[in-house]
Amino acid sequence: MVLCTLRHQLLKSSRCCGSTVRLLQRKSSGCVYSSIHGFDKEEIRQKLQAFPGGSIDLLKQDSGIAVLTINNPSRMNAFSGSMMVDLEERVTELEDWADGKGLIVQGAAGTFSSGSDLNAVRAISNPEDGMKMCMFMQNALTRLLRLPLISVALVEGKALGGGSELTTACDFRLMASDSVIQFVHKHMGLVPGWGGASRLVRIVGSQAALKLLGGAIKVDSELGLNIGLADDVLEANEAAAGGETRLQQAEKWLSRYTKGPAPVIQAVKRVVLSGRELPLSDALRAEKDVFGTVWGGPANLQALAKNSKHK
């Protein structure tokens, strides 16, 4: 059932309707679960809203880079129920952001996130509610990863449990030199349920993923770089050139990849996304469709008129 995903929908679309790219652009295509899987989004939203606290804040900047902040510092940015609902709403806002190119996901007050709020977890520890929360968060994080934006998790302090899973829902992870990512689920008698295990295997491979989950290993920035979980390490604020904050360092890092017009950057993310998720023939068809959105477009015509040389 879980595998009834984008691939299924894309296959159907490319065979029946022709235009795969339209589906990649549709919001519902990001979801893994719908009513056919017994998922009732409104029901679980109401249940989650009963556990308030904290917020997920979104700042969309003129640069085309947005900053999403997990904000519940008195609980080390643990996710209350209402924050899970907030997250899904912020993802919807980002899906509608025509000028967007990049996204940085960070935690407030120098730490990333300690995962689910344990008070909420205790209150919904029955299997039925657990499954509903799991489906809700998998949908939200799958849609986050499938945004046509190049995304980076800026990991400071600790990313534990659900917080570690959230880092895997970004295209890249930048770790502060003193930060730790730890899939603590085994210590909680659990496995990841927000899609973190499936994404981790794709990022670091199954051998390393088995070690990280089986050993609940603390991944510091050095280990993170070695196994490919981290894409770069950020200096302490005071040690960085010009005393840049880590957020400024992350924005500088990301801006190398978001320089250029939004339609082109979004097209770059879309072709990589289809290559990452689809079988080759489907990915090739999706690439053709995305190519069609930029070929002869303003940026393409401008570059041709300039007779660019790439020295």
Ligand SMILES: CC[C@@H](C(=O)O)C(=O)SCCNC(=O)CCNC(=O)[C@H](O)C(C)(C)COP(=O)(O)OP(=O)(O)OC[C@H]1O[C@@H](n2cnc3c(N)ncnc32)[C@H](O)[C@@H]1OP(=O)(O)O
């Ligand atoms: C479905 C489950 C799974 C998932 O979604 O995938 C999960 O995520 S389960 C949650 C996994 N996370 C944890 O178990 C974290 C437990 N907490 C800790 O290990 C430590 O608190 C810490 C995060 C390492 C920080 O330690 P320290 O720096 O010593 O601070 P404190 O322990 O004093 O924490 C400050 C304050 O924050 C509260 N806190 C921290 N994490 C959570 C949390 N996940 N849920 C609720 N509250 C949390 C902690 O209780 C302290 O509060 P006070 O006691 O009121 O001061």
